[in-house]
Amino acid sequence: VGFIQRFRRHIVIFFAVIGPGFITAMVDNDAGGIYTYSQAGAMFGYMPLWTLAPIALLLVVTQEMNARMGAVTGKGLSDLIREEFGLRTTFIVMALLVVGNFTNIMAEFAGVASSLELFHVSRYISVPLAALFVWALVVKGTYASVEKIFLFACVTYIAYIIAAVLISPDWEASALASVRPVFLANTAYVTILIGLVGTSIAPWMQFYLQAAVVEKGITVKDYAESRIEVIVGCIVMIGVAFFIIVACAAAIWQVKPREITSAAEAAKALRPFGEYAYLLFSAGLLNASLFAASILPLSTAYSVCEGLGFESGVNRNFKEAPVFYWLYTLLIVLGAGVVLIPSFPLVKMILFSQVVNGILLPLILIFMVRLINRSELMGEWVNSRAYNVITWTAVVILVAMTVALMGLTVREMWFPA
């Protein structure tokens, strides 16, 4: 078989397995992610760009494990946690996951509200409509068509690249900053670094990615392609983050470094540089929020039902899988609902979700490494020793960063500046 033919076969399989890795990576750039990247660019310009490459590496290491476990066992992460660590552990993990994801969902709907307010649409119109759209997407559709819509939504992230190009930032400086690590003994800078790592990896991603790999029917046979998809997904995601930081560095930091309070504020700051840059950035924010708001409730309901043994799946109806659909519906209705309450302490809730995230992520990562090293589960696909060293290093760094972020958040909650 010629090289070209073999290459073509790989490409065909690659497109057949495309989905899980890309979608997970893209949803990771949600409203909260965009805010963190914007903040980094606005306050420190191009300087924090060097963190992106290591973040990509950390992401790839953890995501690859999920894809591998899904492909080898054909089981979701919550299934495996239940089977190997029992019901009580699963229940605690699921409870934390629901709380953490719920606050995330709120943040996404808040993102929808603020991005559409830039287009002068009242949140009392935009949020209910967005909630209805998200709900109907799953209840009225099938997984295959839902996934196609999501994959298409990934394309819209190009908006950020165009927005950044339109501002004409200092490309030379950004290229240089991407490879030159800079440490400053400055609380704000350290906070931003921790924030960048901390928001880049969330507990839901592990559950979503693995479940999506299983749902897609990927097996060890086409695992090689699946792994490439996961890696490409992470790189594209980091690419998008790069352009967001660069755009804000050029539009805000180069004018006058300052702190911003929301992603919508970052969009507004782009306005003097051209109407299109502003529109694209806002549209990107809307898309990211809506995309994440569609995935998170679904992923949460899936993980919980799988772990606790309730019927689940978009291919079943309301009557067959009541817990699944009720949980899904409640997450959306409540998540969207609280955004409409005028005096709701949204920022506090989002800070609180950082804390939940900080507790949950170490647990899940440790479970994952333990699961993937069980030969009765993974057979020849267990981690090699060298890979275990890398994995544990990644886990330790991620856990340290998340716990640090949690610490900073707790400080913020107790002693607001």
Added chain:
Amino acid sequence: VAESLLFLTELMGLKVCDLKGRRIGRIKDAGIVPRVDPRRIDRFLVGGEWTWWMVRHDQVASITLDGIVLSDDHLTPYHEDEYMLRLVKDLLDQQIIDVDGRKVVRVTDVTFELRKANSHDVLLVREVDIGIRSIVRRLFQGIVPPRIVRRLQRGISPNSIRWDMCNIIEPDPQRRLRLNISHKALEEMHPADLADIVEELSHEDREAVFETLDSEVAAEALSEVEDTKTQANILESLEADRAADIIEEMAPDEAADVLSEMKESSSERILEEMDAEPKTDVEELLEFDEESAGGMMNNEFLTVADSASVGDALKAIKENEEQVDTLTTLFLHDADGRLSGALPIGRLLLAEGAIPLRRLASEDDVISVPVGERRDRVTELVDKYNLMALPVVDAHGRQVGSITADDIISVLRQG
């Protein structure tokens, strides 16, 4: 809950004392030996101070919520027993198939029936519990006294599956034999239900089910699995001769679809193992482009000469018994072997036996497509003329296959 019931969550951690009231340890697990008795708890595993002990069912005097009292002190240390199904280790939190409800469920708890036998207390497995009520029990197990847990769960409606309706899936064939696990009950299910179940299982469990099912049932279930890629994955995971047995039972067009989805090395290995006749059928179909009428059609169809009588046709149908379940249309050919007509089976039933078939077929030209016809044109024709079966012909007008309505439905569903 009556006192004659006990849950596995309650059994776990129960104190075990000997006749003189000395404490031996706490219950860690319980096992049944299906070859001896499919329901009775045969051994209790007791975690003592130094080691785990094994208590036989006939060494137990009484079992209550307050503890277990033994009637015999001759305990043996625990050792692995391949013939024992351990409820905590092998069953709890694992997936099993609910044959009655036709779905895959995860075991949260087990309910026992407490019975007296020769003044001994015996535990019999009664049902497997799933759902919220058993989750509550699991969460509070060991934290809150069992009697309070019983009160807590009272308001929640139970969700249980009778033990004889539970089908355990065991990937290891040796252990399947030792534990007396068969998947016979699955064979009674509708193939479509079985396919739904299989789609939910992990790769290993799928393999286990398809290894043991009767080839015919396996073939039927496999063709109900929606995604061709999943079908191919399942067959590729089996031994080649086993996969060949299953494929032989499938309709040739479906078999060809699955085989063309596989890597060439795998499909060749399976084809090698197949019997000559089904193999040629499938190989013929593999030649065609999947997107064409040739790729959609089935080359098993019934055709008789148009000069034959109704009686001859009925005889031909009887001789091709294996096709009768899906047979809707009888095709006719002229003296040169060219397709000349199509007759719905129903019409044969109303006609006199001696009438030549030519007279029954409609006067109009029979609708057919060449093997190379595009897929969307085929669906269009079937829809337009409301056909149950559309004949496919070669360059000489001779029939090579037929596309039936269910082929069209699968094409449309795949989008």
